[in-house]
Amino acid sequence: MPSSDSLYSATAPNELRVKKAHLAFGTRVLFDDIDLSLPSPGWSCLLGRSGCGKSSLLRMMAGLEVSSDARLSLTDTNERPFTQRTAWMGQQDLLLPWRRVIDNVQLGAVMRGERHDRDRAMSLLEKVGLGWAANRYPQTLSGGERARVALARTLFEQAALVLMDEPFAALDAMTRLDIHARACELLADRIVLMVTHDPLEALRLSDQLLIMRGSPARIERVLPPQGAPPRDPASPSVSHHHGELLKALTEKSS
Ligand SMILES: Nc1ncnc2c1ncn2[C@@H]1O[C@H](COP(=O)(O)OP(=O)(O)OP(=O)(O)O)[C@@H](O)[C@H]1O
Numbered sequence: 001m002p003s004s005d006s007l008y009s010a011t012a013p014n015e016l017r018v019k020k021a022h023l024a025f026g027t028r029v030l031f032d033d034i035d036l037s038l039p040s041p042g043w044s045c046l047l048g049r050s051g052c053g054k055s056s057l058l059r060m061m062a063g064l065e066v067s068s069d070a071r072l073s074l075t076d077t078n079e080r081p082f083t084q085r086t087a088w089m090g091q092q093d094l095l096l097p098w099r100r101v102i103d104n105v106q107l108g109a110v111m112r113g114e115r116h117d118r119d120r121a122m123s124l125l126e127k128v129g130l131g132w133a134a135n136r137y138p139q140t141l142s143g144g145e146r147a148r149v150a151l152a153r154t155l156f157e158q159a160a161l162v163l164m165d166e167p168f169a170a171l172d173a174m175t176r177l178d179i180h181a182r183a184c185e186l187l188a189d190r191i192v193l194m195v196t197h198d199p200l201e202a203l204r205l206s207d208q209l210l211i212m213r214g215s216p217a218r219i220e221r222v223l224p225p226q227g228a229p230p231r232d233p234a235s236p237s238v239s240h241h242h243g244e245l246l247k248a249l250t251e252k253s254s
Pocket residue numbers: 025030048049050051052053054055056057066
């Protein structure tokens with residue numbers, strides 16, 4: 001079910017297209033002419049060996065400067081440039097220690113000089129199960145609780161596209177299962193692209209699995225297991241796909 005706080009379910013395109021993605025550092029070409037489409041709404045997970053260029057691609061999609069030789073285009077299904085807001089969630093929660101949790105949730109608005117919306121920030125904190133922590137400081141929370149604050153801050157952005165770079169990598173297995181379920185529900189109406197090193201996490205969450213490999217790298221699409229995310233990591237279908245995915249990830253690229 002789409003979360004009620006989103007303004008974007010009506011306006012988001014039903015596919016986000018990345019076209020002609022190219023990245024080189026000097027003479028080293030990381031990737032060239034990569035095309036890919038992300039379902040909207042939908043959750044895509046990007047996997048691949050360390051150093052193949054996953055984070056760089058994500059950063060380019062966020063409009064960040066990666067290299068002087070980097071380019072791509074982002075368009076919707078109707079070939080119109082994608083100009084909607086993008087949110088970022090990385091492995092570091094980047095919570096400001098001198099601001100209370102509720103103010104950290106609204107940080108993007110504060111930094112852009114926009115109107116504060118304390119009620120919405122509070123409602124998002126309640127959705128991630130942290131209403132009780134609104135007036136605490138981040139350093140008084142556990143790693144899993146801080147990750148949930150970072151999730152609430154990402155949701156506060158009301159961005160159509162959410163880019164996540166290993167956001168749950170530092171969490172223990174049980175905390176991860178909990179935050180997967182919350183993120184899956186709360187981001188159900190967004191376009192999510194998440195880099196992860198954990199094939200089980202990808203199988204649990206994704207509508208589309210993407211494997212980046214080769215040099216220059218290309219991206220292959222793999223169908224996820226049956227059933228709607230978040231899938232049970234112990235289900236036979238996920239276990240079967242896990243084996244296949246590990247094989248694909250360790251295969252030498254042609
Ligand atoms: N500014 C830079 N100058 C030169 N090389 C760079 C620069 N930034 C990144 N690289 C190289 O580009 C490659 C891709 O980096 P990137 O962080 O995108 O990989 P990744 O697939 O996300 O890796 P990991 O899974 O280890 O996080 C790496 O080999 C890295 O050393």
